[in-house]
Amino acid sequence: MIRELLQKAVVRKDIMQTLEERAEFWNIQRKISPSLVEEKKDHIVIDNTIYARCRIIGVPSQGVGYPRDMNSDFIDDLLKLTTKGYTVAYSFAIMPIKNSTAHQLVQRARYFNNEQALEYEKKNSGQKSAEHQFIDEDLLKVARNVHTGAEKMFQTAFIVLYWAGSKKQLIEIESHINSIFTYHRIDSDIPYWQIKEIFFAAMLHPFSTPKAFVDTFSNLCAALAATRNPNNRTEESGLLFGENFKNNSEIIIDLKALAAQHMVVTGATGSGKTTAMLAWLMRSFSMLNKKVVFITPKDETITDYRNVARSLEDSAKILDLGPNGEYCINPLQILYDPENPSVEDFNSHIEVLIQFCKLLFEDSQTFNMTNYLVESLFAEYRRRGIYRENPKSWENKAWPTFSDLRRIWIQDAKDNVSAKGLVDRSTLIDISWSYLNRSTNFDLSSDFLIIDISGIKDSLKDPMNFLVTTLMSQRFKTRARKETIIAIDEGSVFLKNPRLLDFLVRTWKMGRSYKIAGWIATQEPSDLVKQDVADVFRMNTFINVVFGNNLTEDNIDTVTRFYHLTEQERAILKGSSVGQGLIMLGNEKTPLYVKLSDYELTCIKGKKHQKASTHPDISLKNPSLSELAIENGLYFDDWIEGSSARLSRMGFVAKRVQDAFGAGTTRVWIKSDLLSPGDMVGNQSLLHYTTVLRIAGYLESEGIKTKVSHHDDVDIVADFKSKRIAFEFEQPGSHSTSKLLSKKEFAESKYGTVYFIGTSGNIDDLAAVVEENAIQRGSALKELLDKLVRDNKQ
Known part of the structure; x- marks a missing residue:
């Protein structure tokens, strides 16, 4: 209201241009303007191909156009909106007001305010207006600051421009802009039937329009000034999403800088989608102090989401829903905040x-x-x-x-x-x-909630997924002490039904105003392109992640069309391994690798591999192999001094596998609880597991320290004197050519040299990708290792 009074007080001179000035202006405008501009009521069409609109910012229909606590986040949020299909720009003009004039304007504003206060008293039987009293106190402070020079006044014009290739895209970007204005409490005006004039006034044209000017103070001008890098997407603080596997730089996004923190995560089964989401939720909880609600309809075997809650102890709670669950929800029982019911x-x-x-x-x-x-x-x-x-x-x-x-x-x-x-x-x-x-008995006091509906009958699963998600969204849709992330591990019920998705998004609509972020994961990219669903996503999600591993060609085609991917970006998805893909923020698409810490891996994947306990009767020919054997729960027969039969009493089983260094087979002893049906060790075949440990064991016995990884890195990293060398074992058909190339680039960028070990069935395919660094199992592999060891000793 203060600025409204100041606007009423300002006396602007009429700007009269001479005929000569007008002629010169139109001459310049013709040179820099498009050849055809068609003006509509609320937009213009440029050269029949571009649809454009503009808004005058800070011009209120009533009251004040800018909030008193305005900050520069508004500009950052605007600049992050530009993406393929539409563009956002802004024009900011500033003209100082003389100190003496500013002082007069403040005095006149006090005069107008006092008049309104007296009018209020007359209409309300002598009752004084607290609002007008507060305004007068604020004006006194402003007058003092203007008098001492602590604050200055300016005339400013702020115009936001946005354009797209279609009317539909124009509406999409306007939805994002509206969200930003709503959150920052900024008023604006669409200049109906004046779009052309205002649009060109904001461009490189030699004229301005009085309609756009408002009076502001120096603190607001500082917030609106373009003094930041608009291209910065990797923040100093925020949520660590992972690494850019092309250059190994960290990808950190300041979620608070976004108009809304909603996210869509797409990936096939086995792509690392759920693992990544759980890691991000753990980081959001522990590092960003957010409340987390994770809803899953799946009975996971690869990830142990329940162990995540157990690892957080008293801070987390698992709510099992279903006939055999401890917790229940009665759909007819109103779920509300008992401290603030409405x-x-x-x-x-x-x-x-x-x-x-x-x-x-x-x-x-x-x-x-x-x-x-x-x-x-x-x-x-x-x-x-x-x-x-x-x-x-x-x-x-x-x-x-x-x-x-x-x-x-x-x-x-x-x-x-x-x-x-x-x-x-x-x-x-x-x-x-x-x-x-049954009666509702939810306990929502914990700050990390895992709601497991996997035990619910299939006929009830979709309705209950919808019910739980929307009720949780509404339950925490308050100005709570913490921001809340509601993550849906499988959002198919919403993606298959645009009406339900729209209902959910409307619940989340206010974004940060309600301190709610909605994260939806899906394994069906085809759901995204349904017309109604696509519109809702484009208008309301600011972060999109696609994991590439196991995506079919059809799915990659779908994702490419939906996100407007280039051939290079498409190739990144095709070559992605587990945990790799693209993260998209605005028009920036960045290669992403979600790398877990040891702690996160332990929590999300469950307990670490059981270590074989040492036994006084088991001795090794080379003691340096002890740590490797215990850590990985495996002994080769030729590592053991004396009889190996005692291992069977320690929970080990004997298996015969192909020898990595020659013809024939060799016997290994492996901890029985590491094996799953089909002789799989986790997600690896027994052949893969033993080949990797055979190579690592040989190097360790020669005094070369190694690091073995079964999850998120190359199979082996060996520390030679002069350099580190990586080793990857590839079985026939395990990866496509593009994925092999991606793995090669990733390993070389991190370690320099990488050897790919293959079999007779795929060595030619490997050589076509990695050339001389393709080595066949058997004698060729042994010769390579012998040479590396000899060179290391020189």
Whole structure:
């Protein structure tokens, strides 16, 4: 209101241009303007190909156009919006106001404010206006600052321009811009039927428009000035997403700098999608102090999300939903914040319930059925003393269940077609859906919640996924002490139904204003390109991640079209290993490798491999192999001094495998609990596991320290005197040519030299990619290692 009063007080001179000046202006404009500009009410069309619009910022319909606590994040958020398909730019003009004039403007503003205060008193029986009193106090402070020179006044014009290749894309970018304006509490004006004039006034044209100017103070001007690097996407602080595997630089994004922190993660089974999401959630919780809700409908075997909660001890909680779970949720019981209940909680819950029932009854209920369902529910609420408009009445009540509601429907079914329709559709409520009739007993006090709905019947899984996600979103949709991330490990129920997705996004719509970020993961890229779904995503998500491992050609085609990928970016996805892909923020697409720390790996993948305990009767020919054997739970027969039979009493089993250094087989002893069906060790074959350890064991016995990795790095890194050398073992058909090339580039960028070990079945394919660094198992591998060892001793 202060700036509004100052605007009323300012006396601007009329700007009259001579005919000569006008002629010169139009001459210059013709030289730099496009040949064809068609003006519409709310946009212009340039050369029949570009749709453009502009907004004048800080010009309020009433009150003040800028917040008093304005900061430079607004500019950063705007600059991050530009992406392929549309562009955002802005023009900022500033003209100083003389100190004497500024002082007069402040005095006149006080005069106008006092007049309004007196008018208020007359209309309100002598009652004084607290608002006008506060404004007068603020104006006194401003007057003092202007008088001492601590603050200056300026006339400023701020115009935001945005354009795209279609009207639809123009609407998409405007949705993002609206989110930014809403969060930063900035008012703006679309100059209807003046778009052309304002648009060109903001470009390189020799004129301005009085309509765009407002009076501001120096602190606001400093926040609006373009004194930052608009291309900076790797922040000094924020969430560590991973590494750029092309240059090994860290990828850190300051989530608070985004207008909204919503994210979509796409990846096939086995791509590292869930592992990455859990790692990011752990980092958000421990490093950024965020509250986390992780919802999963999957019974995971590769990742141990439950162990994540266990590792966080008292800070985390696992909520098992389902017939055999400890926790329950009654869809008819209003979920609200007991410290701050409101009628809106009730209204929102009923909206969720309506959508839940449509999913539950497979979208077969009619409009009349929906109305009857709500009416019968409200009647049952009233019968139990529960009233929508009185939150006090919600406390300690026996909430109705679906079973109670169905009894009412059965009673009404004789005379009510809608009641009969609901009865026919709800037969399972007292059978396999009877779990829904238990009372809600959620404990939401923990700051890291894992809600496991994998134990719920398949017929209920999609409805419950929707119910839990939306209720959690609404439960934490408050100005809470912590920002909350709600992550859905499998969001197919939303992606397959645009109506539900739109409902969820509307719940998240206010972004940071409600301190909620929504993360949705999907393994079906085809869901993204559904027209309605695509529109919602483009308008509301700022971070997108695609993991490339195991994506089919069709899926890569889909992702390429949806995200407008270049051939180079497409190749990155095709060559991605587990945990690798692209992260997209605005128009920047960066190669991503999600690398886990040892602690994260232990938490997410479960317990580390069991170490074989030492035994006084087991001795090794070379003691330097002891740590390698214990760490990896494996002994080769020729490592052991004396009899190896004792290992069977220590939980080891004997297996015969091909010898990595020659023809024939050799016997190994491996910890039995490392083996899964098919003689797999984790996600590796026994041949792969033993080949890697055979190479590492040979180097260790020659005094060369090695590091063996079974997860996120090259198989072996060996520390020779002059350099580090990496080794990768590749079985036939394990990776495509593009993925091999990607692995080669990654390893060489990190370690310099890398050898790819193959078999007779794939050595030619390896050589075509890595050339002379392709080595066949057997005598050729042994000769290479012998040479490296000899050179190391010289």
